[in-house]
Amino acid sequence: MKTQVLDAISGRLRNKLFVKMRKFNRLALRFFLVGLVLPVVGWGQRINWQNQDLQKDSVFGISTEKAYDLVKGKKHKPVIVAVIDGGTDTAHEDLRAVLWVNPKEKPGNGVDDDHDGYIDDVHGWDFIGGKDSDVHYDNLELTRLVREQGPRFDTMKAGLVAASDTAAYAAYQRMEAEYVEAHQRVQETVEGIGRFKSIMDSMVLKMGKDSPTVADWEAFAPEGRGQQRVRQILVEQLKGGGSFRELVKEGIDAPLNHYQEELNYHYNLGYDPRYIVGDDYNNTGQRYYGNTDVTGPDALHGTHVAGIIGAVRGNGIGMDGVADDVRLMIIRVVPDGDERDKDVANGIRFAADHGAKVVNMSFGKGYAKDKPAVDSAVKYALSKDVLLVQAAGNDARDLDDPSNHNYPSRVYADGSGVAGAYIVVGASDRKDDSTLVAEFSNYGRTSVDVFAPGVGIYSCLPGSKYGEESGTSMASPVVTGLAALIREYYPKLTAGEVKDIILRSVVKPAHSVWVGNGQHRRLVTLDQISVSGGVVNAYRALELAGKK
Ligand SMILES: [Ca+2]
Numbered sequence: 001m002k003t004q005v006l007d008a009i010s011g012r013l014r015n016k017l018f019v020k021m022r023k024f025n026r027l028a029l030r031f032f033l034v035g036l037v038l039p040v041v042g043w044g045q046r047i048n049w050q051n052q053d054l055q056k057d058s059v060f061g062i063s064t065e066k067a068y069d070l071v072k073g074k075k076h077k078p079v080i081v082a083v084i085d086g087g088t089d090t091a092h093e094d095l096r097a098v099l100w101v102n103p104k105e106k107p108g109n110g111v112d113d114d115h116d117g118y119i120d121d122v123h124g125w126d127f128i129g130g131k132d133s134d135v136h137y138d139n140l141e142l143t144r145l146v147r148e149q150g151p152r153f154d155t156m157k158a159g160l161v162a163a164s165d166t167a168a169y170a171a172y173q174r175m176e177a178e179y180v181e182a183h184q185r186v187q188e189t190v191e192g193i194g195r196f197k198s199i200m201d202s203m204v205l206k207m208g209k210d211s212p213t214v215a216d217w218e219a220f221a222p223e224g225r226g227q228q229r230v231r232q233i234l235v236e237q238l239k240g241g242g243s244f245r246e247l248v249k250e251g252i253d254a255p256l257n258h259y260q261e262e263l264n265y266h267y268n269l270g271y272d273p274r275y276i277v278g279d280d281y282n283n284t285g286q287r288y289y290g291n292t293d294v295t296g297p298d299a300l301h302g303t304h305v306a307g308i309i310g311a312v313r314g315n316g317i318g319m320d321g322v323a324d325d326v327r328l329m330i331i332r333v334v335p336d337g338d339e340r341d342k343d344v345a346n347g348i349r350f351a352a353d354h355g356a357k358v359v360n361m362s363f364g365k366g367y368a369k370d371k372p373a374v375d376s377a378v379k380y381a382l383s384k385d386v387l388l389v390q391a392a393g394n395d396a397r398d399l400d401d402p403s404n405h406n407y408p409s410r411v412y413a414d415g416s417g418v419a420g421a422y423i424v425v426g427a428s429d430r431k432d433d434s435t436l437v438a439e440f441s442n443y444g445r446t447s448v449d450v451f452a453p454g455v456g457i458y459s460c461l462p463g464s465k466y467g468e469e470s471g472t473s474m475a476s477p478v479v480t481g482l483a484a485l486i487r488e489y490y491p492k493l494t495a496g497e498v499k500d501i502i503l504r505s506v507v508k509p510a511h512s513v514w515v516g517n518g519q520h521r522r523l524v525t526l527d528q529i530s531v532s533g534g535v536v537n538a539y540r541a542l543e544l545a546g547k548k
């Protein structure tokens with residue numbers, strides 16, 4: 001069981017895009033301060049469960065395998081799917097055959113052969129790379145906004161607030177307070193883990209063993225409360241299995257490293273990597289910058305997402321994507337930190353201009369600098385019959401609550417309405433019981449459309465490897481794959497019709513489910529926390545598409 005605990009912990013840690021999110025921080029904080037305990041998924045590894053069937057396989061998958069029976073022998077057309085993410089391993093053995101190839105662009109000749117403004121854009125584009133390197137880490141948007149707006153409001157701190165600035169100043173103050181609090185929390189976490197480690201190290205030194213066992217720890221006579229507590233936590237954890245060294249690596253060093261990176265980059269007002277890209281950052285309308293390196297320095301998240309959508313089916317290696325005839329267009333806009341609106345907008349436009357019919361967006365953030373730029377790109381994509389799919393986020397929060405944001409949101413900032421062909425996806429788990437909704441998943445009666453499998457999903461990792469990840473980041477590509485599958489076999493359907501089919505064909509559980517966390521945790525029906533009230537289902541969706 002221990003390796004599962006460790007897998008659960010390290011899986012979350014590696015979930016780079018959502019790892020930065022506030023919910024995760026609290027969860028990991030609890031794990032340290034309350035004793036290294038995370039909820040355990042007790043089912044072990046179950047490859048491909050997201051594509052399995054509730055009746056046949058007793059897991060709440062989306063019945064993809066069964067759905068293929070409905071279209072056996074039916075003609076289908078390849079569908080271009082854009083993966084807007086942190087980079088994807090384009091050399092992966094189970095992905096390279098399904099990559100989009102820009103038909104008129106010759107690779108590596110330094111010439112923009114197809115005259116689209118991007119030189120050598122063969123598999124997509126990297127909007128966060130420059131002439132010499134790529135952006136790996138970036139700030140949170142919160143940090144960037146505090147840095148950007150700080151100077152303007154500094155004078156106002158002296159009491160000189162013009163009437164016309166009162167609202168903006170109040171908003172800035174709230175933002176600054178949130179920044180200070182979050183920064184302090186991360187700082188304290190790093191110090192807390194550091195203290196734990198130094199007490200532990202002194203005890204290990206005294207034992208004189210490199211990797212003490214449970215028996216060694218139990219036999220150790222602690223001096224003082226600090227050592228007592230450390231011993232208690234380590235004994236509890238080691239009793240679950242696994243070695244002391246594994247526990248240190250996955251349960252202590254990895255989180256310590258994560259929080260240290262948050263201090264160094266996410267919350268560091270003095271760190272701004274944008275010079276690497278070399279664009280005129282404040283010129284929102286600028287479109288042509290970046291480089292061809294769509295893999296980037298950390299392709300874990302984007303490779304996993306790509307595999308879920310369309311890893312080659314039935315080739316006897318790796319895993320099977322949901323869709324069987326896609327061309328994955330790789331667009332890199334998400335660093336380790338918050339993505340920037342300008343890049344998100346350009347990523348969506350690139351996808352729309354190059355024929356993508358579905359766009360996956362497994363990312364989100366709590367603040368937005370330039371939402372109108374993203375809104376305008378979304379409207380442009382919708383005008384080209386593109387279906388957008390976004391992860392709901394991992395904060396265990398109600399997105400209908402106006403104080404909870406997960407940008408890019410489909411609600412236009414200028415009050416002009418809500419994007420139509422745009423699906424927001426929460427994460428579900430395997431069992432058809434009250435644990436169906438993933439404990440970390442956001443939800444919302446009007447803000448989240450559907451749920452899809454997003455816990456313990458086995459998919460591609462860089463270097464032709466494979467492994468499990470959890471998050472709404474994994475649920476979104478399940479729905480993206482389903483949308484692509486529908487569009488392959490029913491290419492005449494519009495993006496809006498495909499969304500309608502996906503929402504109308506969900507499976508609604510006959511029981512209540514737990515949502516939220518801590519004191520907000522409560523039992524609800526899926527109707528109360530999503531638009532469709534169910535988990536997407538490929539079989540029922542293709543059945544419905546066939547009747548159109
Ligand atoms: Ca080009």
Ligand SMILES: [Ca+2]
Pocket residue numbers: 105106107108109110111112113119120121
């Ligand atoms: Ca070229």
Ligand SMILES: [Ca+2]
Pocket residue numbers: 094311312313314315316317318319320321
């Ligand atoms: Ca495969």
